[in-house]
Amino acid sequence: MNKTELINAIAAECDLSKVAAQRALDSFVNNVIKAVAAGDSVQLVGFGTFASGERSARTGRNPRTGEEITIAAAKTVKFSAGQSFKDAINK
Structure with a gap:
């Protein structure tokens, strides 16, 4: 599964638009990166x-x-x- 397929699956399962699902996924990834980069x-x-x-x-x-x-x-x-x-x- 690639990022686009994951976004489509999230959008379908959570009844979100693909744009909203992409923003949510991007936010999750960015926040994990920030936390791990900070040593958390x-x-x-x-x-x-x-x-x-x-x-x-x-x-x-x-x-x-x-x-x-x-x-x-x-x-x-x-x-x-x-x-x-x-x-x-x-x-």
């Missing part, structure tokens, strides 16, 4: 938790030349699925 986590009971993490610097290899390169440390995004989500997937 977003916990949606039954769905899951979005949080930030850190990946330390490490040494890698250039696959073409075999030369060692340093891969910089980076912040990452983690999603941990909630129990209800996991149960729905495993039925």
Whole structure:
């Protein structure tokens, strides 16, 4: 399912216009991004938790030349699925 299909599904299920469904989805995504970027986590009971993490610097290899390169440390995004989500997937 892509974003357009999700917007259509939200609009149909919630009896909203597609424009209103898109605004709601965009607002949700933007607010999750802001919260996680600020170092907070977003916990949606039954769905899951979005949080930030850190990946330390490490040494890698250039696959073409075999030369060692340093891969910089980076912040990452983690999603941990909630129990209800996991149960729905495993039925």
